[in-house]
Amino acid sequence: MPQSPAPRPLGSSHSGPGILAIRRALVPAIVLALGAPLAVAIHSTAAVADETAVDDAAPDDGPAAGTLMLRGQGVAKSLPAVRLGTDMDVTVTGQVARVRVTQAFRNTSDKWMEASYLYPLPQDGAVDSLKMVVGQRVIVGHIEPRAKARETYEAAKASGRKAGLVEQQRPNMFSTMVANVAPGETVLIAIEYQAPVSQANGTFSLRLPLVVGPRYTPPLTLGSAAAVEDADAVTAAPVLDPALGARLGGRRGEGLNPTSISVHLAPGFEVANLISRYHRINVAGATDNRTVTLADTTVPANRDFVLDWRSASADPALGLFAQHTDKGDYVMAAITPPANLDGLPRPPREMVFVIDNSGSMGGDSMEEAKASLIHALGTLRPQDHFNVIRFDDTMTRLFEHSVSATSDQVALATRFAESLQAQGGTEMLPALKAALDDAGTGGGTSPEVLRQIVFLTDGEISNEREMMAAIGDDGGRSHVFMVGIGSAPNDFLMERMSTIGGGVYTHVGAPGEVAAKMTPLLDVLSHPAVRDLSVRVEGGSLDLTPSRLPDVYAGRPLVLVGRSDKLSGTLTVSGNIGGKPWVQRVDLSAALPSPAIEKLWAHRRITDVEADRALGKLEDDRADAEIERIGMEHAIVTRQTSLVAVDETPARPAGARLTREELPINLPAGWDFEALFGQDAVQAAPGQEGTGSLAAMQAQALELPQTATGCLGLIGKGLALLLAGMTGFALLLRRRAA
Structure with missing residues (x-):
């Protein structure tokens, strides 16, 4: 079984329905x-x-x-x-x-x-x-x-x-x-x-x-x-x-x-x-x-x-669904922010790109990550500042601190990305902390500078809780955008890190879709988000999830799931975007029936509890008790049920x-078996009686x-x-x- 190398100091270099x-x-x-x-x-x-x-x-x-x-x-x-x-x-x-x-x-x-x-x-x-x-x-x-x-x-x-x-x-x-x-x-x-x-x-x-x-x-x-x-x-x-x-x-x-x-x-x-x-x-x-x-x-x-x-129509109806149960009424509303933000000012940015070149990224994943990074580097503006951090079981900052996105610096970063090879363990935490520390240096200290971290990885680690806690400790100075790489990334870690970090999660699953996936993400990064969100219900009350409202970006709806004794009133979501107020109202009585909202609300409430636990806002015993209570009340599998x-x-x-x-x-498709387990592990399997006939029967x-x-x-x-x-x-x- 592969052991990680000894850690080096940081900074080292169509069919019919009948047939169906x-x-x-x-x-x-x-x-x-x-x-x-x-x-x-x-x-x-x-x-x-x-x-x-x-x-x-x-x-x-x-x-x-x-x-x-x-x-x-x-x-x-x-x-x-x-x-x-x-x-x-x-x-x-x-x-x-x-x-x-x-x-x-x-x-x-x-x-x-x-x-x-x-x-x-x-x-x-x-x-x-x-x-x-x-x-x-x-x-x-x-x-x-x-x-x-x-x-x-x-x-x-x-x-x-x-x-x-x-x-x-x-x-x-x-x-x-x-x-x-x-x-x-x-x-x-x-x-x-x-x-x-x-x-x-x-x-x-x-x-x-x-x-x-x-x-x-x-x-x-x-x-x-x-x-x-x-x-x-x-x-x-x-x-x-x-x-x-x-x-x-x-x-x-x-x-x-x-x-x-x-x-x-x-x-x-x-x-x-x-x-x-x-x-x-x-x-x-x-x-x-x-x-x-x-x-x-x-x-x-x-x-x-x-x-x-x-949708075949240009503007599908707003997603609003409700379920009535003996436990109360439940509603799910998808609130869509403005799609066209071109008229709003674009603030200067400091962007720190973090790329995973550990062993699990071998094969297609490494090529996807490198291509995604190079694509992103090509969109930097002269007024932007940036840095690149690569990591396996070691870590390297390309620059001591963030630098101006001049053509020479971007070209150097591109060559750096092209040279990366997959090897070693996946020490994500030091790289994340370095990125959080780097954000806000080298010309990015001005309050109006938008600090963004773009993290490219498959996320295959066991210490997810520490990663989320590190982002929480940053206090919201930086916005974290996760790019999941490969055929089967750890979407749990990606979603949680981007949510806690005030960003969004994007998945690049094949080399041929880098541009199709990265272009919309980079467009999001270059426009202001809807911030300082608040939600209220006029003429009623709702126990809403998520409990901490995230920033909302163009093209990505805010999905709210709520619980009430009796569903009524108007749901009002407000915030500001580019310094201008933004408000959207939803008549809750117009919700379409759905049998699925109660379970989703319970699961999302547990997600809130787990986030509080990871961020140190809720003790483990209290979190476990609350998760068990919700799991038993709503009959869903959780960490405690x-x-x-x-x-x-x-x-x-x-x-x-x-x-x-x-x-x-x-092994997930596209992963490099030898990079993970070594050449000695790759050998023909021992002969087994009946293997050929089993394969023939299966094919038939x-x-x-x-x-x-x-x-x-x-x-x-x-x-x-x-x-x-x-x-x-x-x-x-x-x-x-x-």
């Missing part, structure tokens, strides 16, 4: 029933065993400092006993997405197994449902305090009963555990969550994270209690050796961890410019009721799925041992029918598999509303 319905019901079952080679077992670079008897499991000592860290992490080189496949079924109504994620765990061994899997979800998603399907039985999960839920799960596991447990490790990182899977058996775990659809510059966007990137644990920060807690909360998973993909057929890594995705898009207006940024898709249906499926039926879970669309499901019928015989596996994760099963004959053939295959024991998935679909 069939695909939804059968593809996940087919994939798993065939035992497709979807994952690999735990193998560290020291060749540890791939299976662990639960009774003999060693205690976990927590993360080692200075490692690219997921507990127990290593390079997986063999197929596991438990295989995994995932299906994602999404319905977008208005500006909220409801997502069902079905994970199928199939035990291909002759042993009783327990499996755990680490996976990402949107950082603003509220998980509120768990169902476990065992044969013909559907076991509905319930919310419990985290410790109690774990006790319930462990007791069921010990007594031989099947159990499922869903825990939050980070707001964007969850784990599923399933116990007592019999030899040859498939158990389905279905979770559901809802998340807001993002909007920027008139484009709506749905992001479905598919992979968790390896996290770096900084060695110099583990003396901090907050950092230790952050590191301990990141649960383990081995990283897949991409060489194994070559043995399974197709391109390097193809066919591993397949995921199927379908999206029903009903935003309430006619859709235009519907695109998938990183995956090929088929589109069917009317313009206001689109259905989107993957053109390749399944894809490896190695990069985020992103779907973008716009979990979902657990237990089948009351004992399954495992008393004398049978239970073996545990931690299923591996793919995953053919998407193009004609009626193909469709009937798929139905026949599907029915045969269902009769062989996969009826549980269809049963889940029939009972999903239960």
Whole structure:
């Protein structure tokens, strides 16, 4: 497992709807029933065993400092006993997405197994449902305090009963555990969550994270209690050796961890410019009721799925939605600031660019980051001041302090950016502190100078809490704009840092979209924001989130979610932009009905609590108690509450041992495997009997029918598999509303 180098001193150098319905019901079952080679077992670079008897499991000592860290992490080189496949079924109504994620765990061994899997979800998603399907039985999960839920799960596991447990490790990182899977058996775990659809510059966007990137644990920060807690909360998973993909057929890594995705898009207006940024898709249906499926039926879970669309009308209606419950009334309002700010004065700026050139940025990510930085440098004006800081496990300031953006200085910075190579660990905190200290020097000390920090990184670290605290300690002197780089950045960290820092978050996921993503961001940076915001309700009252109102930028709506005993009155949002007053009013009685607002409000209230905790404004015990209270009241998974499901019928015989596996994760697409784990880790996987035939069966099963004959053939295959024991998935679909 790679250790970070010893720290050096800072400053060193379209298909039809009928087929869609069939695909939804059968593809996940087919994939798993065939035992497709979807994952690999735990193998560290020291060749540890791939299976662990639960009774003999060693205690976990927590993360080692200075490692690219997921507990127990290593390079997986063999197929596991438990295989995994995932299906994602999404319905977008208005500006909220409801997502069902079905994970199928199939035990291909002759042993009783327990499996755990680490996976990402949107950082603003509220998980509120768990169902476990065992044969013909559907076991509905319930919310419990985290410790109690774990006790319930462990007791069921010990007594031989099947159990499922869903825990939050980070707001964007969850784990599923399933116990007592019999030899040859498939158990389905279905979770559901809802998340807001993002909007920027008139484009709506749905992001479905598919992979968790390896996290770096900084060695110099583990003396901090907050950092230790952050590191301990990141649960383990081995990283897949991409060489194994070559043995399974197709391109390097193809066919591993397949995921199927379908999206029903009903935003309430006619859709235009519907695109998938990183995956090929088929589109069917009317313009206001689109259905989107993957053109390749399944894809490896190695990069985020992103779907973008716009309204066919020039000015879609204001997003205003309400939900009435026995807990009160809830409302979500998207307030859009002025789009044209060209007539307003542009203040002089001091810009500090921080670029990550650590090992996790190897491959496409490094090229994307460099191109983004060079693009930004080209927009500097002579009256601006700037500096560039690069970091891995060391740090270099290009200039001692910020300098004028002369053509010579910009050219020097461009050459500096072009020379960067990815290597070493990810010591983000010293670089952030240096940028915060640098802002306000070298000609940028005048009060009218706008201080901006542009941070380009994948954000794959464990000490997120320390990063947020450092920005809070800056006291708002600087505005922090995060640019997430790569196929699967840590959006939790990016969103929180930009929110606390009074900036915005932008994602650059491929080299070809640098200009398309950076140009709107740089336009935001060059115009004044709506500042000094205040919100009031005339003729009513609202408990609003976020509790601390951010600056609002052109093209990026302010989304408010509120709770009231009875929804009424007028919502008034006011502020100033370029020294001029700005006011917008919304009649709350005009809100459209939506069933999703309550959970979103609860999740955002927890986000407020977590922010207060990270900024030192709320003690840990009080924060934990408040998070547990909200999680239990609104039945959502949080850091302090979990979902657990237990089948009351004992399954495992008393004398049978239970073996545990931690299923591996793919390396995010575009990452450089050798840069992370070294050349010695890249080697062909050991030969395994049956690998070729499994790959052939998988390829046959995953053919998407193009004609009626193909469709009937798929139905026949599907029915045969269902009769062989996969009826549980269809049963889940029939009972999903239960």
